[in-house]
Structures are given as structure tokens and as C-alpha cells.
Amino acid sequence: MAHEHHESFISKYIFSQDHKMIARQYLITGIFMGFVGGFLSIFFRLQLGWDGIDFTWLNGLFGNYLSSNFNEATGDVSYVLAPDKYLALVTMHGTILVFFVLTAGLSGTFSNLLIPLQIGARDMASPFLNMLSYWFFFLSTVIMLVSLFIETGPASAGWTIYPPLSALPKAIPGSGLGMTLWLASMAIFIASSLMGALNYISTVLNMRTKGLSMKKLPLTIWAFFLTAILGTLSFPVLFSAALLLIFDRSFGTSFYLDGIYLADGGVLDKTGGSPILFQHLFWFLGHPEVYIILMPALGITSEVISTNARKPIFGYKAMVISLLGISVLSFIVWGHHMFVTGMNPFLGSIFMIVTLIIAVPSAIKTFNYLATLWKGNIHFTNGMMFAIGLVSLFISGGLTGIWLGNAAIDIPLHNTYFVVAHFHIVMGASAIFGMFSGVYHWFPKMFGRMMDKKLGYIHFWLTFISVYLVFFPMHFIGLAGVPRRYYAFTNFDFADDFLDLNKFITYAAILGFAAQFVFLYNFIKSAISGEKAVKNPWRANTLEWSTEVNPGHGNWVGAIPSVYRGPHEYSKPGVDRDFLPQWISEEDLNQAVDYDSEDHDPIKRDVPSTTQNEESVTE
Amino acid sequence: MQSATVKNNTNFKIPAKQFTVWVFMVSVVMLFAGLTSAYIVRKAEGNWMTITMPSQFQASLVVVLLSTVTMGFAQYFAKLQKRGIVQILTALTLVGGLAFTALQLLGWEYLTQNGIYLVGNASAGFLYVISGLHLLHLLGGIVVLLVVMVQLFDKNFNNSKLNSAAIYWHFVGILWLYLYLFLQNV
Numbered sequence: 001m002a003h004e005h006h007e008s009f010i011s012k013y014i015f016s017q018d019h020k021m022i023a024r025q026y027l028i029t030g031i032f033m034g035f036v037g038g039f040l041s042i043f044f045r046l047q048l049g050w051d052g053i054d055f056t057w058l059n060g061l062f063g064n065y066l067s068s069n070f071n072e073a074t075g076d077v078s079y080v081l082a083p084d085k086y087l088a089l090v091t092m093h094g095t096i097l098v099f100f101v102l103t104a105g106l107s108g109t110f111s112n113l114l115i116p117l118q119i120g121a122r123d124m125a126s127p128f129l130n131m132l133s134y135w136f137f138f139l140s141t142v143i144m145l146v147s148l149f150i151e152t153g154p155a156s157a158g159w160t161i162y163p164p165l166s167a168l169p170k171a172i173p174g175s176g177l178g179m180t181l182w183l184a185s186m187a188i189f190i191a192s193s194l195m196g197a198l199n200y201i202s203t204v205l206n207m208r209t210k211g212l213s214m215k216k217l218p219l220t221i222w223a224f225f226l227t228a229i230l231g232t233l234s235f236p237v238l239f240s241a242a243l244l245l246i247f248d249r250s251f252g253t254s255f256y257l258d259g260i261y262l263a264d265g266g267v268l269d270k271t272g273g274s275p276i277l278f279q280h281l282f283w284f285l286g287h288p289e290v291y292i293i294l295m296p297a298l299g300i301t302s303e304v305i306s307t308n309a310r311k312p313i314f315g316y317k318a319m320v321i322s323l324l325g326i327s328v329l330s331f332i333v334w335g336h337h338m339f340v341t342g343m344n345p346f347l348g349s350i351f352m353i354v355t356l357i358i359a360v361p362s363a364i365k366t367f368n369y370l371a372t373l374w375k376g377n378i379h380f381t382n383g384m385m386f387a388i389g390l391v392s393l394f395i396s397g398g399l400t401g402i403w404l405g406n407a408a409i410d411i412p413l414h415n416t417y418f419v420v421a422h423f424h425i426v427m428g429a430s431a432i433f434g435m436f437s438g439v440y441h442w443f444p445k446m447f448g449r450m451m452d453k454k455l456g457y458i459h460f461w462l463t464f465i466s467v468y469l470v471f472f473p474m475h476f477i478g479l480a481g482v483p484r485r486y487y488a489f490t491n492f493d494f495a496d497d498f499l500d501l502n503k504f505i506t507y508a509a510i511l512g513f514a515a516q517f518v519f520l521y522n523f524i525k526s527a528i529s530g531e532k533a534v535k536n537p538w539r540a541n542t543l544e545w546s547t548e549v550n551p552g553h554g555n556w557v558g559a560i561p562s563v564y565r566g567p568h569e570y571s572k573p574g575v576d577r578d579f580l581p582q583w584i585s586e587e588d589l590n591q592a593v594d595y596d597s598e599d600h601d602p603i604k605r606d607v608p609s610t611t612q613n614e615e616s617v618t619e
Numbered sequence: 620m621q622s623a624t625v626k627n628n629t630n631f632k633i634p635a636k637q638f639t640v641w642v643f644m645v646s647v648v649m650l651f652a653g654l655t656s657a658y659i660v661r662k663a664e665g666n667w668m669t670i671t672m673p674s675q676f677q678a679s680l681v682v683v684l685l686s687t688v689t690m691g692f693a694q695y696f697a698k699l700q701k702r703g704i705v706q707i708l709t710a711l712t713l714v715g716g717l718a719f720t721a722l723q724l725l726g727w728e729y730l731t732q733n734g735i736y737l738v739g740n741a742s743a744g745f746l747y748v749i750s751g752l753h754l755l756h757l758l759g760g761i762v763v764l765l766v767v768m769v770q771l772f773d774k775n776f777n778n779s780k781l782n783s784a785a786i787y788w789h790f791v792g793i794l795w796l797y798l799y800l801f802l803q804n805v
């Protein structure tokens with residue numbers, strides 16, 4: 001039951017077991033990490049735009065990244081980014097964005113917030129495990145951040161940490177302590193996401209309220225549920241890859257290392273290890289991981305688009321089946337990241353075929369988004385803008401996936417900026433847009449206040465435009481054969497043509513990063529003093545809007561509402577109101593409800609008096 | 620009064636926490652699936668030393684399987700509310716777990732005495748990593764059993780805890796059966 005039990009500051013805000021508080025903790029940590037990761041990218045974009053640019057202004061903060069050059073003639077000292085630290089920055093940028101922002105920040109926030117609220121549960125199956133999951137995540141965040149400041153620099157082998165750079169502690173400076181910290185942090189991270197996923201799965205299966213069959217689940221929940229399953233199946237494999245790596249690094253085994261020649265002239269004392277083995281294990285996680293990132297964003301988009309187009313989502317069943325299809329397929333396509341590892345061409349063509357088949361469910365989803373928008377009564381809320389933005393980005397980035405999925409096209413494009421463009425648009429930007437969409441849409445549920453709409457528009461347009469300005473030109477750079485992860489392009493004639501374009505991209509990236517401060521300002525200001533929210537500001541159908549504006553621990557005062565229909569009954573023909581919430585029974589509907597009243601609170605009687613659902617009470 | 624449109628929800632019969640144990644086991648399966656498929660891929664690349672499994676590992680297999688039997692009987696008598704027998708059987712299971720641990724350590728000792736070290740050919744590395752990681756999971760099971768042993772003295776003990784622990788115990792037993800057959804034959 002909702003209750004007035006006494007909670008101390010610590011149990012309410014720090015070691016909270018309330019899923020809504022944990023969601024906020026995830027969100028705030030995620031946003032913080034987003035700014036860190038974004039800042040690192042500005043740092044290395046400046047280097048790419050202006051090779052050898054002077055970073056004296058950053059010397060205090062980032063001393064160990066900058067090597068000082070003393071000019072004998074003029075007596076000037078300049079601080080430039082050291083090449084190995086360039087690699088460190090890209091590695092940490094990728095790691096932070098992929099795992100800390102878009103995996104934990106996105107899933108952690110919205111699975112935690114919405115699973116209990118949208119399925120009608122008082123909390124997760126195991127609130128304690130849930131709390132533990134956040135604090136493991138927090139610990140891994142701290143370790144990863146600490147590694148930014150150590151003398152030899154953080155891990156520098158790319159977010160994919162391929163051996164030998166990751167397996168040989170003396171390979172490059174970042175291969176030493178930095179890599180060890182990376183592995184420690186990620187091991188804790190994996191434990192955290194497993195704990196989260198265990199909870200999400202058993203909560204969705206076990207704790208749905210009366211009447212809420214799987215066929216009536218909002219698409220957000222379907223997406224979070226399948227994401228959790230992907231995580232449970234794929235993160236352990238990354239763990240096994242990392243475990244073997246740790247043995248190679250620290251105990252002298254040769255899983256990934258062979259007797260390779262060393263820079264100092266010697267031969268490494270290892271036999272028979274295979275770095276390709278690591279790639280197989282890594283991408284067996286890595287490809288599902290990209291869908292772990294994307295699917296929650298797709299789920300959020302589905303709900304936001306349906307609500308704000310005032311139409312049922314087009315093809316609910318097809319949406320669920322596509323998510324299922326994507327989930328299954330994502331486990332058998334990892335080889336498309338390895339076309340150039342000398343794999344048997346026959347195997348390559350199998351990976352190619354299954355990869356291209358993923359385009360089918362992806363296209364179905366895109367089509368359904370567009371069909372839902374078609375002739376809808378579209379409300380351009382901030383959440384809706386970002387959701388539509390996701391659809392745009394998903395199309396642009398998905399198309400280049402079809403190029404790369406063809407082995408013959410991928411072989412010249414592999415490891416070029418074309419791939420960078422592809423995955424930043426289809427995964428990075430799309431998922432970030434999904435996350436923003438969710439934040440704007442559920443902000444009233446999280447903080448009881450509304451975000452500023454005008455600032456939201458400014459944030460949207462600046463972000464949307466700069467994303468395209470940054471990543472679209474990269475396709476051309478990549479087609480010309482410019483490789484990714486290079487410190488500078490000033491030494492190669494063929495890349496000279498792109499020096500100006502690189503400057504342009506850097507300007508656009510700075511614009512995009514600056515735009516995020518508009519969001520930050522809006523977020524903080526609205527949380528403190530935004531317009532007070534009403535119970536159901538978007539006139540949505542799903543259960544979370546049946547609670548109080550600021551639901552207490554336990555979510556519903558009184559009985560948990562039952563569910564009477566699917567989540568998308570907007571503008572139903574023959575019904576005189578434009579939405580039919582899941583929690584209102586037919587009888588109650590027939591009584592006139594004044595949903596244009598002063599306080600814009602459309603639903604007067606939120607807890608149906610007719611139902612009892614005591615067996616779902618968990619406390 | 621109940622509205623006609625409200626159906627009972629289709630929720631599982633398994634308690635949520637026990638279900639969490641099942642999902643956890645799935646993730647452990649994936650962990651070992653990762654390692655054993657790495658083993659296969661690595662072996663296919665040649666430079667591979669074939670190692671015969673030490674007899675201690677066979678003995679430990681028998682012991683761990685016997686302990687899952689005692690565990691199963693403990694569950695059976697728990698259903699019949701025979702608390703005393705349950706305690707004895709759980710204790711026996713625990714002893715089985717400890718014997719398994721000892722046998723694994725002896726097996727490692729035998730291997731090293733015969734010149735098979737963690738460092739060296741990757742096949743030995745896999746043998747140690749896989750059996751070691753399995754042992755860690757079994758040790759986790761021992762801790763859980765100890766907790767259950769203590770809780771068995773509590774008057775209001777409810778069987779679902781014992782069952783969750785038992786499910787996990789059966790799982791680590793069968794996991795070693797799989798790993799043993801895999802390491803022996805693949």
C-alpha cells in the first residue's frame with residue numbers, strides 16, 4: 001500500500017529502493033556521463049579540425065593529455081594533444097556513450113520508471129536488487145572516470161578493446177593501468193546490467209495487473225522486456241571475453257596473443273593465441289548491444305508518436321513481431337563486423353544474408369511509424385519532435401547499414417568514416433533522440449513539473465541540424481577511404497581535400513554540444529520551478545498517468561487499477577472522446593467525463609471504484 | 620462488482636524471486652556457452668594439446684551428481700513438512716559440495732604435477748578457466764545452502780527458499796556434467 005512511513009534522507013534519495021527514485025538516479029548519472037563523453041569528443045574534434053591546436057587553456061584540467069612543446073627560437077611553450085591520448089579520448093568517448101549513457105542511462109532510466117508504472121505494479125520484483133544494480137553502475141562510473149586522470153591515461157584500444165592493444169600491457173601507454181581499470185569498471189557494469197535485466201524480466205512476466213495481458217502491453221514495455229532478454233543473453237559472453245583477456249594480461253595465458261614481434265625487437269613469449277577469437281566473442285555481445293541501445297528508444301518513440309498523433313500505433317502486432325525478429329536476428333549477424341578478418345567467404349555470405357534480413361523488421365517499424373503519423377492529429381510536443389527526429393535518423397542510418405551489410409561493399413568501407421557516419425546516425429543519434437523524447441514526455445511523471453516548451457524547440461532544432469551537419473559529410477570522407485581513429489590527416493595527400501570539411505564538422509559538433517546546455521538549463525530549471533504538471537498532461541492512455549502527479553512509494557493510493565483495453569485507443573471511431581485510458585472500465589466511460597475542465601485534468605476519477613486487485617499488493 | 624471485460628491476468632505460477640533465479644541461470648549458461656564456443660573456435664586453429672581429464676574430475680562428477688540427488692530428496696521431504704530429515708539431507712548436500720571442491724583442487728594439483736599449467740598451451744588455459752569458473756559458481760551455491768541451513772531453524776521457514784536454492788544446486792551439478800563431457804570429448 002502507499003504509505004506514510006518515515007523515510008530518512010538516505011533511504012529516500014540515496015539508497016532508495018523506490019523504482020522511480022532509482023530511475024532518476026540513472027537519468028542524472030546518464031546525463032552527467034553524456035556531458036563528459038560529449039566534451040571528450042569536442043576535444044578530439046578540435047584536434048581533427050586543426051592539427052596541433054594549442055590547448056594551453058585546458059592544461060590545468062587535463063595536464064597529462066597534453067604534451068608541452070618548447071620552442072627554442074621564440075621561447076614559447078605550447079600544449080598539444082598527444083597522439084596516444086587522442087586514442088584514449090576516442091576510446092573513452094565510445095565507451096561512455098555506448099555503455100554508460102545509452103545502455104545504462106537509457107534502459108536504466110526508463111525501464112525503471114515505466115515498467116512498474118505501466119504494468120500496474122507497486123515496484124520491481126526485487127527492489128533491493130534494483131538498488132544494488134544502480135550502485136554497481138555508479139561504482140563502475142566512478143572507476144571509469146578515475147581512469148581518465150591517471151598518469152598513463154585510460155584505455156586506448158577503442159571501445160571494442162581488440163587485442164593485442166588491450167591484451168599486452170606494455171603495447172601503448174593506455175594498455176596498462178588504464179586498460180585494467182576499464183576491465184574492472186566493465187565487469188562491475190556487466191553485473192549491474194544483469195541485475196537490472198533479471199528484475200525487468202521477472203517483473204514484466206510476473207507482476208502485471210489484472211487484465212493486462214502481454215497483448216495489451218504498451219510497446220515501451222515490450223521493448224524494455226526484449227532488451228533485458230538480449231542483455232541477459234549477451235552480456236555474459238562479453239564477460240567471458242573479458243575474463244580470458246584478464247588471464248592473458250595478468251596470468252600469462254595465450255588465448256588472444258601469439259608470438260608476435262615487439263617494437264623493441266623481441267618476440268612475445270606466447271604461442272597460438274588468436275586475436276580474432278576475441279572479435280568473435282566481442283561482437284557476439286557487440287551486435288546485440290547496439291539493439292540493446294536502440295530498442296528502448298524505439299519503444300519510447302512508439303508510445304510518444306501514438307499519443308501525440310492521437311492515433312493507435314499502426315500495426316501493433318507487427319511492431320511486436322518486428323522487435324522479436326530483431327532480437328532473434330541480432331544474435332546471428334555479428335560476423336558483419338568481421339568481413340575483413342579473413343573469414344571464409346562462404347561464412348561471410350551467410351552473415352551477409354542474415355544481416356540484410358534485419359532490414360525487413362527495421363523497415364516494418366519505420367513504415368509503421370510513418371503510417372501512424374499519416375493523417376494523425378499531430379501535437380508537436382517536444383517529445384513528439386524528438387520521436388519524429390528518431391524516425392528520420394533511423395531511416396538515414398539504416399540505409400547505409402544496407403550498404404555495409406554487403407561484404408563486397410563493406411571491405412573497402414570497413415574502418416572508414418563511412419562506418420562512423422552509419423553507426424552514429426543509426427545508433428548514437430537515434431537512441432539519444434529516443435532518450436530525449438522520453439525525458440520530455442515523462443518529465444511530468446518524474447518531477448511533477450513541465451519542461452519549458454520553447455527551450456525544448458530550440459534544443460530540438462539545434463540538435464537535429466547539427467547531428468546531420470556533423471555526420472552526413474562523414475559519408476563522403478569515408479567513401480574517399482579516410483580511415484577512422486587517426487590522430488591527424490595532414491600527412492596524407494589524399495586526405496587534404498577534407499581538411500576544410502573537418503573544420504566544418506568540428507564547428508557543427510561544437511554547435512551540437514552547446515545546444516545540450518539549453519537542455520541542461522531547461523532540465524534543471526523545470527525540475528525546480530517549472531509549471532506544475534497535471535495528472536495526465538498528454539491525455540495518454542497508459543497506466544502511469546492514472547497515479548498522483550507525484551506518486552509515493554507504492555505508486556497508487558488505494559487499489560491498483562485494472563486494465564480494460566489496449567494502450568493505443570486514440571480517436572476510436574464512434575466514440576466521442578479522443579482517448580480511452582486503459583484503466584477506465586466501460587461503465588465508467590459511459591458517465592460523462594468533463595475533460596476540458598479548468599485544470600486541464602481530463603480524467604476526474606482515476607481509480608476505478610469498481611475493482612479490487614489486492615493480490616498484486618506487494619508490501 | 621467485477622466488470623465483464625476484466626480477465627484475470629495471465630501471470631506465472633512461479634514466484635517472482637524464484638523466476639529471477641531461472642533468469643540468472645540462463646545468463647550463466649550464456650557465460651559458459653561463450654567460453655566453450657571460444658574453445659571450439661580456438662581448437663580449430665590448431666596448435667592444440669589434447670589433455671586427458673584427471674580421474675579426480677570423474678570422481679567429482681559422481682559426487683556432485685549424488686549431491687543433487689540428496690538435494691532432491693530434501694525438497695521432497697520439505698513438501699512433507701519433515702523438517703528434521705530436510706536438515707540432514709541439506710547438510711549431506713553441503714558435504715557433497717565441499718567434497719566436490721576438494722576433488723577439483725586435487726584434480727588441479729594432479730594436472731600441475733604432470734606439467735599441465737595455466738600458462739602454456741591454450742587448451743590447458745581453457746581447462747583451468749572453465750573448471751575454475753564453474754567451481755566459483757558452485758561455491759556460490761554452497762554459500763546459499765549455508766544460508767538456507769541457518770534459516771531452516773526458523774519456525775516460519777517457507778519452502779520456496781529451499782526450492783530456489785535447490786534449483787540452483789541442480790543447475791551447477793548438471794553444468795559440471797556438461798562441462799565434463801565437453802572437456803573430455805570435444
Ligand code: HEM
Nearest residue numbers: 290294336337359398401402404405414415419423426427
Ligand atoms: C539495416 C540494418 C543494419 C545493417 C544492415 C547494418 C550493418 C552494419 C555493418 C555491416 C557494419 C560493419 C561495418 C564495418 O565495420 O565495416 C555495421 C557497423 C555498425 N552498426 Fe550497423 N547495421 C544496421 C543497423 C544498425 C543499427 C540499428 C545499429 C544500432 C542501433 C547499428 C550499429 C552499428 C555500430 C555501432 C557499428 C560499428 C561498430 C564499430 O565498428 O565500432 N547498425 N553495421
Ligand SMILES: [Cu+2]
Nearest residue numbers: 287334336337
Ligand atoms: Cu552489427
